[in-house]
Amino acid sequence: MPKLKVLSGGDxxxxxxxxxxxxxxxx
Structure with missing residues (x-):
């Protein structure tokens, strides 16, 4: 599962x- 921290505004x-x-x- 992808980490939420990896999600930035651009993502x-x-x-x-x-x-x-x-x-x-x-x-």
């Missing part, structure tokens, strides 16, 4: 962008 944005892209692609 969070990348993750959100990935999930957002998946949701948009499904529509």
């Amino acid at each position: 969070v944005i990348k993750i959100l962008s990935r999930f957002g892209f998946k949701i948009v692609s499904q529509r």
Whole structure:
């Protein structure tokens, strides 16, 4: 399991962008 400490502001944005892209692609 990945450590939460590894998640920085930039990483969070990348993750959100990935999930957002998946949701948009499904529509």
